[in-house]
Amino acid sequence: MKVKVIVTLKNGVLDPQGKAIQQTLNGMSFDNVSEVRQGKYFDIDVKESDEIKAKTQVEDMCKKLLANLVIEDYKIL
Amino acid sequence: MKSSVIIFPGSNCDRDMDVALKKFGFKNQMVWHNDDEIPKSDLIVLPGGFSYGDYLRCGSIAGKSKIIKSVIDFANSGGLVLGICNGFQILTETGLLPGILQQNKYLNFICKNVFVKIKNKENKYFKNIKKDVLELHIAHNEGNYFCSNDELKSIEDNDQIAVTYCDQKGNDDEENNPNGALKNIAGVFNKNKNILGMMPHPERMIDQYLSGEDGSLFFENLIGSL
Numbered sequence: 001m002k003v004k005v006i007v008t009l010k011n012g013v014l015d016p017q018g019k020a021i022q023q024t025l026n027g028m029s030f031d032n033v034s035e036v037r038q039g040k041y042f043d044i045d046v047k048e049s050d051e052i053k054a055k056t057q058v059e060d061m062c063k064k065l066l067a068n069l070v071i072e073d074y075k076i077l
Numbered sequence: 078m079k080s081s082v083i084i085f086p087g088s089n090c091d092r093d094m095d096v097a098l099k100k101f102g103f104k105n106q107m108v109w110h111n112d113d114e115i116p117k118s119d120l121i122v123l124p125g126g127f128s129y130g131d132y133l134r135c136g137s138i139a140g141k142s143k144i145i146k147s148v149i150d151f152a153n154s155g156g157l158v159l160g161i162c163n164g165f166q167i168l169t170e171t172g173l174l175p176g177i178l179q180q181n182k183y184l185n186f187i188c189k190n191v192f193v194k195i196k197n198k199e200n201k202y203f204k205n206i207k208k209d210v211l212e213l214h215i216a217h218n219e220g221n222y223f224c225s226n227d228e229l230k231s232i233e234d235n236d237q238i239a240v241t242y243c244d245q246k247g248n249d250d251e252e253n254n255p256n257g258a259l260k261n262i263a264g265v266f267n268k269n270k271n272i273l274g275m276m277p278h279p280e281r282m283i284d285q286y287l288s289g290e291d292g293s294l295f296f297e298n299l300i301g302s303l
Contacts, residue, residue: 013223014257016184065141068134068170070177071223 003046003058004077007067008039042066078103078303080120083148085110085139090125090161090280097280098122101296110142119303120157121148123164125216125278135178135219136166145171157201157303158272162217165264165274174265174274175232176224181217182257188216190289191255193240193263193277194247200270201302202239202295210247211240211291213277215255215263220276222258222265232265239264239273 009015015037022036044061048054055076062074080103084091091107098105098120108115115121129138139145145167152158152173160168168174181187192210195203224232232238241261243249249261256276264275282292 014179014182014221016180016182020184065133065137068137068177070169070225070228071179 001046001049001051001054003044003054005042005044005058005062005066006039006075006077007042007062007072008037008075009071010073013071078119078300079117080105080122081108081115081118082106082122082124083108083110083115083144084124085126085128085142085167087128087130088124088126088163090163090278093278093280094122094124094161097283097292097296100283101293102300108144110139110144112144113147115144115147115151118151118156120159120299121151123148123158123160123167125162125164128163128167131219134170136163136168136170139163139167140170149173152267152272155269155271159202160272160274161278161280162215162220162276165276166219168272168274173272174267175228175237176222176259176262176265178217178219178276179221179223180219181221181255186216186218187220187255189214189255191215191263191277192243192245192247192253193275194243194249195240196238197236197266197270199236200239200266200273202266202270202273202299204302205298206294208291208294210243210245211277211294212245212282212289213279213291214281214288215277217256217276220256220258220263222262222276224259229259235268237266237268237270238262239266240275240277
């Protein structure tokens with residue numbers, strides 16, 4: 001089954017790319033954009049039909065590789 | 078003294094490091110990332126570059142490569158492990174060093190000479206260097222050191238800050254911070270001070286005509302202290 005994961009920077013961690021995107025949007029007349037935070041999206045195909053087992057495995061992947069927990073949070077969708 | 082430089086796909090400072098180590102008397106060997114074991118060494122170096130194209134996060138894929146288990150075992154048994162630039166990023170991704178290197182604050186790739194202040198000389202990497210401020214070269218996009226407040230307190234309490242960005246006189250204030258690094262941190266040790274990661278490249282400063290020789294002081298001290 002396919003498992004979707006989103007990895008984002010933790011609140012309070014500087015996101016210079018998000019900031020640059022926000023400033024560009026403001027410059028394009030999207031004046032009401034006050035903040036942009038950029039993240040990563042993963043679509044993982046696991047050969048496992050049991051949803052709970054697959055998600056548990058993906059959670060392990062998040063902790064060990066997909067996210068660096070010093071600065072990032074992950075969310076399994 | 079024997080040293081080993083690990084080559085990952087995308088490493089590009091491996092041969093500069095090889096030249097530097099040999100110039101100062103190390104018998105250096107190059108080790109491929111897919112090997113199982115590292116030959117007997119007194120020092121292991123993870124060189125600069127863009128291992129695995131900086132995919133996912135800088136150093137994250139190299140941090141899970143086949144050879145890394147041997148590097149971790151060697152480090153945990155007290156062996157000297159030096160990570161320069163991308164090597165520093167790999168060491169933080171393996172958990173051997175605290176914190177992480179984020180993208181530079183102003184989103185620019187920085188390539189220039191900087192001054193760094195030696196913050197701790199009670200270790201094999203800096204102990205007999207007479208100068209307190211070294212001129213070294215940096216070239217990176219992700220050198221913005223970051224860690225949590227708790228971790229920062231812990232590395233300060235254990236004297237784990239190795240070098241900080243500063244001016245020629247050693248003022249390591251915000252004005253002399255090239256990339257937004259927390260507390261101007263340019264390099265850190267582990268608690269036992271046998272592992273050092275730093276963004277500046279000493280191997281690029283070993284020729285009096287081309288660059289300057291503050292990198293020479295680093296390697297001369299290193300082989301002398303082993």
